[in-house]
Amino acid sequence: MALSFVAVGVATIFSRMSMQLPMPTRSQATSLIRTLGFKPGDGKKKSGRMAKHVGPNGEVWTGVGAMASWLRKLKDAGQDVEQYRVSG
Numbered sequence: 001m002a003l004s005f006v007a008v009g010v011a012t013i014f015s016r017m018s019m020q021l022p023m024p025t026r027s028q029a030t031s032l033i034r035t036l037g038f039k040p041g042d043g044k045k046k047s048g049r050m051a052k053h054v055g056p057n058g059e060v061w062t063g064v065g066a067m068a069s070w071l072r073k074l075k076d077a078g079q080d081v082e083q084y085r086v087s088g
Contacts, residue, residue, distance in 0.1 A: 055074070
C-alpha cells in the first residue's frame, strides 16, 4: 500500500515537471519568498574575502581574478591604483 502511494506521488511530480507552466514574475516570486518566511537574498553566498581595493563610489575588488572594470578604467585614465588599496 505504501509503495503504491509513493509511486503515485513520484508520478505526479514528474507529470507536473513536464507541464509547461509559466514562470512567476519577479514580484510574484518575491511575494512567495516572503510568505514562506524568508527575505529575498537569503542564502546568497558571501565572498568571505577581504577587499584589497575600494573605489571612490564604494566599489570593491578582492584582488582575485581579473582586475575589476572600475579599477581598470581608473588605471587606464592614468590614476595610481595603489591609492585605492585598503591598508591592513
